[in-house]
Amino acid sequence: MSGTSSQLQVDGKTVDMAIKTGSIGPSVIDIGKLYAQTGMFTYDPGFTSTASCESKITYIDGDEGVLLYRGYPIEQLAEHGDFLETCYLLLEGELPTAAQKADFDYRVTRHTMVHEQMARFFQGFRRDAHPMAVMVGSIGAMSAFYHDSTDISDPHQRMVASMRMIAKMPTLAAMAFKYTVGQPFVYPLNSLDYTSNFLRMCFAVPAEEYKVNPVLARALDRIFILHADHEQNASTSTVRLAGSSGANPFACIAAGTACLWGPAHGGANEAALKMLEEIGSVDNIPKYIAKAKDKNDPFRLMGFGHRVYKNYDPRAKIMQKTTHEVLNELGIKDDPLLDVAIELERIALSDSYFIEKKLYPNIDFYSGITLKAMGFPTSMFTALFALARTVGWIAQWKEMIEDPSQRIGRPRQLYTGAASRDYTPIGRR
Numbered sequence: 001m002s003g004t005s006s007q008l009q010v011d012g013k014t015v016d017m018a019i020k021t022g023s024i025g026p027s028v029i030d031i032g033k034l035y036a037q038t039g040m041f042t043y044d045p046g047f048t049s050t051a052s053c054e055s056k057i058t059y060i061d062g063d064e065g066v067l068l069y070r071g072y073p074i075e076q077l078a079e080h081g082d083f084l085e086t087c088y089l090l091l092e093g094e095l096p097t098a099a100q101k102a103d104f105d106y107r108v109t110r111h112t113m114v115h116e117q118m119a120r121f122f123q124g125f126r127r128d129a130h131p132m133a134v135m136v137g138s139i140g141a142m143s144a145f146y147h148d149s150t151d152i153s154d155p156h157q158r159m160v161a162s163m164r165m166i167a168k169m170p171t172l173a174a175m176a177f178k179y180t181v182g183q184p185f186v187y188p189l190n191s192l193d194y195t196s197n198f199l200r201m202c203f204a205v206p207a208e209e210y211k212v213n214p215v216l217a218r219a220l221d222r223i224f225i226l227h228a229d230h231e232q233n234a235s236t237s238t239v240r241l242a243g244s245s246g247a248n249p250f251a252c253i254a255a256g257t258a259c260l261w262g263p264a265h266g267g268a269n270e271a272a273l274k275m276l277e278e279i280g281s282v283d284n285i286p287k288y289i290a291k292a293k294d295k296n297d298p299f300r301l302m303g304f305g306h307r308v309y310k311n312y313d314p315r316a317k318i319m320q321k322t323t324h325e326v327l328n329e330l331g332i333k334d335d336p337l338l339d340v341a342i343e344l345e346r347i348a349l350s351d352s353y354f355i356e357k358k359l360y361p362n363i364d365f366y367s368g369i370t371l372k373a374m375g376f377p378t379s380m381f382t383a384l385f386a387l388a389r390t391v392g393w394i395a396q397w398k399e400m401i402e403d404p405s406q407r408i409g410r411p412r413q414l415y416t417g418a419a420s421r422d423y424t425p426i427g428r429r
């Protein structure tokens with residue numbers, strides 16, 4: 001391999017393949033013509049060595065623990081910015097001016113209500129439905145309620161659909177929560193900022209005055225910033241693949257939400273908190289560490305490990321600080337779950353199994369403790385992740401749709417099934 005091209009020897013034939021270089025990060029070998037030239041596909045289950053697209057949105061250096069949105073380090077955005085500013089940045093590519101920010105906030109705020117008929121649509125779900133089941137269904141149903149923004153070839157409709165999803169996701173997530181606890185839906189209040197409004201829609205009841213705690217609102221806003229995008233992860237790739245067929249954006253985001261639900265992805269925050277509760281006390285930690293290391297035991301330390309980060313997840317560091325801020329604000333001095341988490345992290349980080357496999361705490365390790373302290377039930381954790389990731393999914397979907405070279409995504413396979421054979425009538429089988 002040299003310079004801007006690489007060579008591959010296949011069956012005595014030499015195939016030249018261009019090397020493409022990005023602005024930072026690993027270069028890629030362009031194998032687009034490999035099949036035409038060799039009759040062979042590449043094979044990479046789990047896509048560990050495959051770049052599926054070109055993107056200008058988010059950059060991760062997993063070895064160094066770096067995460068950049070449009071070039072800006074996550075630490076700086078989480079410290080100085082707010083979630084809607086991050087949304088603007090991800091969608092538009094630049095930080096907004098004060099006037100652009102005010103206009104963006106205004107437009108998002110004016111889209112926060114959902115069609116009144118959606119409230120009746122919710123009544124179709126079982127009372128005990130998981131909020132993520134309700135989210136997947138209701139986000140998909142938005143394409144039925146907002147079909148005036150489903151024409152993906154119209155830039156104006158794309159923009160309206162994007163604003164609608166960013167604005168309405170908190171309303172839908174709060175409705176999913178209220179529905180499962182049997183309380184009336186709370187309408188959005190446009191005098192509040194995005195995250196305060198969400199807290200109010202979740203925790204206010206008609207019988208009482210509700211005052212948003214600004215420390216909790218700021219902490220949750222930061223959690224949203226941390227979850228806003230993460231390059232080509234499983235759910236984002238799902239959104240892109242669904243969108244590559246020309247499906248409408250609401251359907252694509254519903255597909256991404258379904259993918260996020262899995263415990264190896266966004267469902268890990270719920271699973272991590274359940275695990276901490278199951279461990280229960282610091283004395284039980286060695287038993288669970290042993291289980292995690294046992295090859296014959298499927299148990300994994302939830303909230304540990306990451307496909308890309310082979311170093312501390314930079315989001316986990318900010319999350320840990322946020323956890324302490326929230327617990328302090330709420331006057332929770334001794335949270336047994338936090339004690340278990342801190343000790344588990346300490347032991348795992350000094351254990352050779354975790355060191356050798358580069359398994360560090362990820363964002364989901366501390367987020368559950370924080371969200372629980374704020375009053376969210378574990379079943380809501382992944383819905384909050386979906387709310388925050390919506391902007392990333394939309395930014396990635398828009399980038400793909402606006403790329404003139406975009407084609408339907410269609411991976412191939414290594415077929416290992418039966419070779420061609422003749423049909424046997426049922427009486428002769």
Ligand code: CMC
Binds near residue numbers: 266299304
């Ligand atoms: N506990 C114990 N062992 C682990 C863990 C863990 N959490 N994670 C990975 N390993 C081991 C695994 O058994 C394997 O060992 P070996 O090489 O001996 O077979 C090795 O580490 C590599 O694991 P892998 O499954 O091949 O790695 P992956 O890149 O396919 O999976 C992961 C990444 C995040 C799915 C995995 O680390 C995991 O299941 N972690 C727990 C779930 C979790 O916290 N997920 C949240 C990810 S961050 C938020 C998000 O992206 O949504």
